[in-house]
Amino acid sequence: MNAPRHDVRYERGTLALLGIGFGLVGFDRWLLAPLFPHIMRDLGLNYSQLGSLVGILGVAWGLWSIAMGPLADRIGRKKILVTTMIAFSVLSSLSGLASGFISLLLLRAAMGVAEGAFTPASIAANSEASLPARRGLNQGIQISMIPLMGLGFAPIAATQLLEVVPNWHWVFTLSAVPGFIVAALIWRCVRDRDAPTIHASRQPVGRPRWTELFASRNVAVATLAILCAMSGIFVIGAMVPMYLVSVVHLDMRSMGFVASAVGFGGFIGCFALAGLSDFIGRRPAALIGFVCAAVLLYLFSRTGPNPTMLFILLFGVAMFSMGLLSLLSGPIATEAAPVGLIASTIGFVSGVGETFGGGVAPVIAGFIAQHFGLARTLDFALYSLAIGAVVAFFLIETAPRKRRDEAARTQPTADGIGGVIARNGDA
Numbered sequence: 001m002n003a004p005r006h007d008v009r010y011e012r013g014t015l016a017l018l019g020i021g022f023g024l025v026g027f028d029r030w031l032l033a034p035l036f037p038h039i040m041r042d043l044g045l046n047y048s049q050l051g052s053l054v055g056i057l058g059v060a061w062g063l064w065s066i067a068m069g070p071l072a073d074r075i076g077r078k079k080i081l082v083t084t085m086i087a088f089s090v091l092s093s094l095s096g097l098a099s100g101f102i103s104l105l106l107l108r109a110a111m112g113v114a115e116g117a118f119t120p121a122s123i124a125a126n127s128e129a130s131l132p133a134r135r136g137l138n139q140g141i142q143i144s145m146i147p148l149m150g151l152g153f154a155p156i157a158a159t160q161l162l163e164v165v166p167n168w169h170w171v172f173t174l175s176a177v178p179g180f181i182v183a184a185l186i187w188r189c190v191r192d193r194d195a196p197t198i199h200a201s202r203q204p205v206g207r208p209r210w211t212e213l214f215a216s217r218n219v220a221v222a223t224l225a226i227l228c229a230m231s232g233i234f235v236i237g238a239m240v241p242m243y244l245v246s247v248v249h250l251d252m253r254s255m256g257f258v259a260s261a262v263g264f265g266g267f268i269g270c271f272a273l274a275g276l277s278d279f280i281g282r283r284p285a286a287l288i289g290f291v292c293a294a295v296l297l298y299l300f301s302r303t304g305p306n307p308t309m310l311f312i313l314l315f316g317v318a319m320f321s322m323g324l325l326s327l328l329s330g331p332i333a334t335e336a337a338p339v340g341l342i343a344s345t346i347g348f349v350s351g352v353g354e355t356f357g358g359g360v361a362p363v364i365a366g367f368i369a370q371h372f373g374l375a376r377t378l379d380f381a382l383y384s385l386a387i388g389a390v391v392a393f394f395l396i397e398t399a400p401r402k403r404r405d406e407a408a409r410t411q412p413t414a415d416g417i418g419g420v421i422a423r424n425g426d427a
Helices: 008-030 032-043 047-075 078-097 101-129 132-161 168-174 177-189 210-215 217-246 252-280 282-300 307-336 342-372 375-392 400-426
Strands: none
Touching (some): 032 047, 032 132, 032 217, 032 252, 101 132, 132 168, 210 217, 217 375
């Protein structure tokens, strides 16, 4: 019986739509950082509270990624995608009505719930629509929309909108409109698989237990590695705007320019590193990402008020560190997943990383900034990336192309041995 023909048109359409949706997740999430100097002044907040506002969203995101992954495996992707897209768009808009730290903290926590639920369902839907040989590239492109729109366009859009709208409240209010449009398109265009227990190209099987994902070594290693990567890049994303203004003494326009490097570098890195891993393997790509990110961050932390050089170095840091998030939560998590637990595994790996790396780490960084100075937060991010390089060393290679190449290299050797034995027997 011939396998069904792969629908390339649906693969590309799903990738485009879920990529835009993921980009809006990033835009709504990171809109806070470039606006924080104004919010800090109007609401009387401090650095420690900035860390808490970033961290609470990460904790909520992580916990709900873990919880909603199994649900997405059971009921399908579409309902979760549409509901959560509408929810986090509305909540981002309501952030503009916050009148103090507590109200803003609660809104950010609620946003984390919605965005965390969106994450495993959307990455799993993209994986199911993709040809396995393009899985790393496609998931990388999708995830790259978070840094592009959240850390690239958000600082520019926020600082430019402040020139034409009355205040920062209006910037949040306007952020909801694109999400409603994308939610409608997802409902119309994305389809659920009839059998949610299909994994890669294998046949449907009975529904597995969620605990089976812990049998995979790569699940544990990827979870620890993504925690380190997120501790690095999320501390950078949260603290660098204030670092550039308060420590390096850049003006707001120059700060927006330099801070946007996190987004544009992360955008390139997400699909470049994951796509490269399709060819050189997941493990080598992860090691390259951690080492290069750590070296470039060290150089960035010792550069003075030179916007161009700061942009170049920060671009490189983000390219490798955001590429690691894409690689670890995308193809590595997908290929480590037991049959029928793709969304569950993605949710667990990204969820634990988000909870501690994206949630707890910015809170720690806020404490460090408040008591030891903003410059010390970059040291914390650097140590996290260095530890991640050690952890990534223990990954098991799972890239389909690399495994086929390895099988092809070992097969002739086995045939040659068999031939020699046969000839000796004939003699």
